[in-house]
Every structure is written in structure tokens, then in C-alpha cells.
Amino acid sequence: MSIIRTRVADDTWVFTSELYLEVNAGLVVTPEGGILIDTLPFPSETRQIIEFAERICPAGIKYVINTVSHADHVYGSYLFPEAELIAHERCREMLIQYAYQALEEAKEHTPELREVELRLPKVVFNEGMLIRLGGKTVHIFNTPGxxxxxCAVHVREDKVLFASDLMMPVPLIASPFSDIEQYKRSLANLHDYNLESIVQGHGDILLRGEVTSSINASIKYLNDIQRVVDELMASGATKHDLLQHDIEQFGRSRIPLGGIVQQFHASNLLFLWEKARQRQRASRQAMRPGLN
Structure with missing residues (x-):
């Protein structure tokens, strides 16, 4: 199956997987070489990127950026052995801690992944990093949440932002590593950039007229689900009551990513529900009188 290829600027391309949740990777082409932003989950898809890059970028891929440690973004990195692999220092740590075991388990269930080798980034940074290559300035910066x-990747001259999983058809916070307050701050910080388009971690590319409203809609969604969970918890509602609040009640469509966004939404609600229950229990324990 062919990947979907989209040109978002004269020298910048997006590649979208048709095999796994419409995950996106990107390529910035310069006369001095290319900068690849993430890879696609399966070797057959990433090889299609390589074939395309060989045609339009004869100087080869100089840099590969891992924007997140998730398998669907990093598994193709090993196919670029000559390129400098760049990531946030926390990304490298998380790959070492979690990715090796996860890859071995994935290989047992997915034969195409059996050739994949985990490659660790050698160039790491903390808050941000600039790459200047062939007239392009690429700013990589941490966007926790x-x-x-x-991390997000801003191609300054093209006014394109590769937002990784910070921007999704619906924000996904159902993870032990997520932080909803950091998430909202990272989203709000995107307003500081003059953008013509945003490439989401998964799904459609957001064009100029959609950029500001989409950022604001994501922040509003996170605020709204947080408020609803707190109100239901305070009123003595149940999980069943919680799950009656479907994604469309929060101004989001249930259509993107083959409809799996509704499952993401339900996971978000349950995740926040458990967090609220933990806070409630901790508060009750703190109010108990001490033993004499």
C-alpha cells in the first residue's frame, strides 16, 4: 500500500501512513541535504520515503529528528544509518527504558517489524535546538504535555510546524507520562509562531485558516473534559454517567482516524476520572484524625 504524499511548501513534504492511524512524517529538502522529521511505522512505508528522497534530494538525508519516543514515529530511523539522529534528551532516555522490550513484543505479533532495529539518537538537547542547512532554518523545541x-519542529522559512502528537484530531492524555496543564501551556505557546500550516502527529494537515482555531479548540477540549469530570465526581456520578458524554458534545468530530478518536476521548475521560478519584481519596485520608 502506498503512503500519501502531500506538499505543504516548495521544499517541504508530508508523508502519511495508510497502515497505522494516519501518522505523519515530514521532509525538508535543501541543496545541501534533507531533514527528515520522524519516520513511518513500517519499513515498507519508510522505504517509500527513501525512494522519493533519492529523486528530489540528491545530497541525501543529513538529519533525522525523532519528535517523540513512540514506535510509530521512530521505528524507521535505522534505515538512515548515515544521518545524524536528533531527539530531546528525555526521548533518548525513554527509548532506552521502554522501547527495546516493546519492540521485541511487537515483533512477535507483526512479522513486518522483525527486521526493525532500534536506533538511539546521538545528538540530544534539552530545551531546543537549531539546524541551519541549505538556506533553511529548522527550530526544534520541547512541547511537553x-x-x-x-517536541515540535518549526521550518521557519516555510512557516510550517510539525507538531508531533501535541496536535491531534483529539488531544490524547490517557498516558502515565501525560500532564494536562503542561499540555495546555504547550498548545498556547504555539500562538507565538507565524504559521501557514500545522502538520499534526496523526491525521489531516491544518492550513492557515485553521491554525489558530484548532489550537484554541484543543485547549478548550482539555479544559472542558477536566471540568466535566470534576463536576461529575463532585455530584456522585458513576463511570457509566461519565461515558455518556461522547466526543461530539465537546465540539469534536468522531470521524477522524477511522473513528478511533471516540475511543481516545473515552480513554481521556476515564484517565481523568481515576486521577480525580486518587485526589479524592488522598483528601479523605488527610482529613482522618491521627492515631494516639
Whole structure:
């Protein structure tokens, strides 16, 4: 199955997987070489990127950026052995801690992944990093929230932002590594950039007229689900009551990503519900009189 290829600027391309949740990767082409932003989950898909890059970028891929430690973004990195692999320092730590075992388990269930080798980034940074290559300036910066290591990549001259999993058809916070308050701050910080388009971690590319409203809608969604969970918890409602609040009640469509966004939404609600229950229990324990 062919990947979907979209040109978002004269020298910048997006590649979308048709095999796994419409995950996106990107390529910035310069006369001095290319900058690849993430890879696609399966070797057959990433090889299609390589074939395309060989045609339009004869100087080869100089840099590969891992914007997050998730398998669907990093598994193709090993196919670029000559390129410098770049990531946030926390991304490298999380790959070492979690990715090796996860890959071995994935290989047992998915034969195409059996050739995949985990490659660790050698160039790491903390808050941000600039790449200047062939007239392009690429700014990589940390955008924690979905996970502490998530980074966005801003192609300044093209006014394109590769937002990784910070921007999704619906924000996904149902992870032990997520932080909803950091998530909202990272989203709000995107307003500081003059953007013509945003490439989401998964799903459609957001064009100029959608950029500001989509950022604001994501912040509003996170605020709204947080408020609803707190109100239901305070009123003595049940999980069943909670799950009656479907994604469309929060201004989001249930259509993107083959409809799996509704499952993401339900996971978000349950995740926040458990967090609220933990806070409630801790508060009750703190109010108990001490033993004499």
C-alpha cells in the first residue's frame, strides 16, 4: 500500500501512513541535504520515503529528528544509518527504558517489524535546538504535555510546524507520562509562531485558516473534559454517567482516524476520572484524625 504524499511548501513534504492511524512524517529538502522529521511505522512505508528522497534530494538525508519516543514515529530511523539522529534528551532516555522490550513484543505479533532495529539518537538537547542547512532554518523545541519528551519542529522559512502528537484530531492524555496543564501551556505557546500550516502527529494537515482555531479548540477540549469530570465526581456520578458524554458534545468530530478518536476521548475521560478519584481519596485520608 502506498503512503500519501502531500506538499505543504516548495521544499517541504508530508508523508502519511495508510497502515497505522494516519501518522505523519515530514521532509525538508535543501541543496545541501534533507531533514527528515520522524519516520513511518513500517519499513515498507519508510522505504517509500527513501525512494522519493533519492529523486528530489540528491545530497541525501543529513538529519533525522525523532519528535517523540513512540514506535510509530521512530521505528524507521535505522534505515538512515548515515544521518545524524536528533531527539530531546528525555526521548533518548525513554527509548532506552521502554522501547527495546516493546519492540521485541511487537515483533512477535507483526512479522513486518522483525527486521526493525532500534536506533538511539546521538545528538540530544534539552530545551531546543537549531539546524541551519541549505538556506533553511529548522527550530526544534520541547512541547511537553502528551509526554515529557514531545517536541515540535518549526521550518521557519516555510512557516510550517510539525507538531508531533501535541496536535491531534483529539488531544490524547490517557498516558502515565501525560500532564494536562503542561499540555495546555504547550498548545498556547504555539500562538507565538507565524504559521501557514500545522502538520499534526496523526491525521489531516491544518492550513492557515485553521491554525489558530484548532489550537484554541484543543485547549478548550482539555479544559472542558477536566471540568466535566470534576463536576461529575463532585455530584456522585458513576463511570457509566461519565461515558455518556461522547466526543461530539465537546465540539469534536468522531470521524477522524477511522473513528478511533471516540475511543481516545473515552480513554481521556476515564484517565481523568481515576486521577480525580486518587485526589479524592488522598483528601479523605488527610482529613482522618491521627492515631494516639
Amino acid at each position: 502528551p509526554s515529557p519528551e514531545v
